Amino acid sequence: MAELSIDRRTRKDAQHNRTQILDVARQAFSSDGVEVSMDAIARQSGLGSATLYRHFPNKDALLAALLDEHYEDMLQKKTVIEAEESDAGRALERWIDALGDWMLVYDGLSEPLRAAWSRSNSPLKPTCQNVIDATDIFLRAAQGAGLAQPALSGRHIFLGALAVAWAGGTGLEDHGTRAVLRDMFKNGWGIAS
Amino acid sequence: MAELSIDRRTRKDAQHNRTQILDVARQAFSSDGVEVSMDAIARQSGLGSATLYRHFPNKDALLAALLDEHYEDMLQKKTVIEAEESDAGRALERWIDALGDWMLVYDGLSEPLRAAWSRSNSPLKPTCQNVIDATDIFLRAAQGAGLAQPALSGRHIFLGALAVAWAGGTGLEDHGTRAVLRDMFKNGWGIAS
DNA sequence: CCTGCATTTGGAAAATGGCTACGTATCGGG
DNA sequence: CCCGATACGTAGCCATTTTCCAAATGCAGG
Numbered sequence: 001m002a003e004l005s006i007d008r009r010t011r012k013d014a015q016h017n018r019t020q021i022l023d024v025a026r027q028a029f030s031s032d033g034v035e036v037s038m039d040a041i042a043r044q045s046g047l048g049s050a051t052l053y054r055h056f057p058n059k060d061a062l063l064a065a066l067l068d069e070h071y072e073d074m075l076q077k078k079t080v081i082e083a084e085e086s087d088a089g090r091a092l093e094r095w096i097d098a099l100g101d102w103m104l105v106y107d108g109l110s111e112p113l114r115a116a117w118s119r120s121n122s123p124l125k126p127t128c129q130n131v132i133d134a135t136d137i138f139l140r141a142a143q144g145a146g147l148a149q150p151a152l153s154g155r156h157i158f159l160g161a162l163a164v165a166w167a168g169g170t171g172l173e174d175h176g177t178r179a180v181l182r183d184m185f186k187n188g189w190g191i192a193s
Numbered sequence: 194m195a196e197l198s199i200d201r202r203t204r205k206d207a208q209h210n211r212t213q214i215l216d217v218a219r220q221a222f223s224s225d226g227v228e229v230s231m232d233a234i235a236r237q238s239g240l241g242s243a244t245l246y247r248h249f250p251n252k253d254a255l256l257a258a259l260l261d262e263h264y265e266d267m268l269q270k271k272t273v274i275e276a277e278e279s280d281a282g283r284a285l286e287r288w289i290d291a292l293g294d295w296m297l298v299y300d301g302l303s304e305p306l307r308a309a310w311s312r313s314n315s316p317l318k319p320t321c322q323n324v325i326d327a328t329d330i331f332l333r334a335a336q337g338a339g340l341a342q343p344a345l346s347g348r349h350i351f352l353g354a355l356a357v358a359w360a361g362g363t364g365l366e367d368h369g370t371r372a373v374l375r376d377m378f379k380n381g382w383g384i385a386s
Numbered sequence: 387c388c389t390g391c392a393t394t395t396g397g398a399a400a401a402t403g404g405c406t407a408c409g410t411a412t413c414g415g416g
Numbered sequence: 417c418c419c420g421a422t423a424c425g426t427a428g429c430c431a432t433t434t435t436c437c438a439a440a441t442g443c444a445g446g
Contacts, residue, residue: 011413014423031378053405060203066418096382118364147384149377152392156373157382163210164376171311180349181356184342188381189350191340193282204442207394230432241396246434388446395440402432404434416444 018055021045025062033107034063042097054097054182060112064123070105071127078134079106089147092138093186099135100182110166132158160185205333211248214238218255226363227256253305257316263298264320265281267291271327283338286379289354292328293375296371303359325351353378 021036024045028036038059042049056062077098085091116124136154143150164185168178217238221229231252234339235245249255270291278284309317329347336343357378361371 002445009422011422013413017423033308038405039403049404050406050426051424057405059404089383093383104286114360141289142229147386149380149382149384151373152377152382156370156377159360159370159374160377163360166359167307167356177352180344181352184345184349184353184381185340185377186381186383187385188379189342189345189353190282190286190379191342192380193340204393206442210394231434232432242433243397243435244395247394250434252433309402388434389443391439391443393442396437396438400433400435403437404429404431409422409424409426409445411422413422414419416421 023057026066029106035108061123063112064127067127074102088141088145092142095138099161099167107170110162114162214325219259221300228301253315254316256305257320260320267295273280281334285335288331292354293358303355307355
């Protein structure tokens with residue numbers, strides 16, 4: 001309903017430009033990381049930068065629009081995990097893995113995500129909150145089964161996964177390091193004596 | 194010896210300006226984080242920006258000069274820990290804590306540190322390497338005593354500590370989160386079943 | 387004390403990036 | 417087909433890192 005009224009009032013060229021921007025941005029972020037300039041995206045879209053900013057008031061908003069697409073996938077993964085995995089610990093583990101992958105869809109994505117959740121008015125914040133909420137569900141189940149540290153919250157897990165994604169992200173020649181970091185995130189560096 | 198020949202050839206005003214820059218930068222980084230502009234540092238030093246760049250070819254070089262001062266403290270801490278702590282696990286823990294503190298001396302320090310170690314020619318790289326080497330010593334001792342995950346290397350610990358510092362760094366209203374993250378780094382989010 | 391010259395300096399400017407003001411072009415209903 | 421609402425692009429602002437070059441300045445030797 002809301003969509004209809006928007007669509008009806010939005011000019012066709014504007015609609016076309018919007019999807020064009022999203023397509024170009026998706027491609028640009030994928031190949032060059034989130035650090036590509038807005039100017040470059042506008043140029044590749046065949047538009048002036050002001051037009052880009054009219055559709056998305058800032059870079060984070062553009063990023064958020066793209067991430068919301070991926071959030072659909074995340075919801076689906078959530079359903080699949082819940083259906084397939086009876087063990088709450090393994091379910092949480094799979095969810096955290098999915099989280100890590102999500103945070104790596106675009107190179108350098110960790111930065112704006114982290115910045116978003118300290119800044120008060122970032123368009124990325126709702127998206128983060130959704131993911132955190134989903135994480136909380138898996139986490140509490142695992143905690144109930146004694147398979148996750150009881151003091152943690154979904155926010156902590158999110159931050160941890162974000163930190164791992166950040167550290168293991170761009171320019172890490174050694175691919176195995178990523179796996180090691182994830183394992184360290186799950187099990188810690190220490191061994192209880 | 195090398196210092197003498199440098200000192201002899203370096204003009205007094207240049208020497209003075211150099212220490213002046215370092216003093217101002219130390220203060221500026223401390224109070225405003227590493228994101229302060231080079232221009233601001235130059236201005237507060239009563240110098241033109243070009244002068245600043247003559248002394249330190251880029252921001253990382255300036256940062257590295259300051260961090261090297263702190264590295265002295267780290268070496269001292271290392272000695273103290275080695276002297277006081279007979280348990281290798283606790284020694285490693287204390288070292289990692291020191292590592293975490295070191296990475297927080299300036300706000301936003303994690304960023305350049307991480308960038309440094311993927312970029313090939315960063316002035317910060319040698320400093321990082323020194324810290325990693327020291328970490329390796331503590332780590333191997335702990336591994337030998339069965340108190341740390343055997344698959345890890347000093348580099349992994351360094352990256353992990355960096356990730357924790359990054360995630361728990363700037364703009365984290367909740368101070369307890371930092372402690373939780375450190376604990377999660379040591380023990381993981383999971384509980385072995 | 388003076389003087390010549392290498393060294394050092396400062397201000398201006400280039401390159402890049404986020405973002406905006408404003409006049410113009412275009413869409414689409416009547 | 418026309419006109420107002422809507423969307424557009426140019427040009428530009430501000431901030432940041434870094435570089436260029438002419439002018440100033442310290443210092444060694446006379």
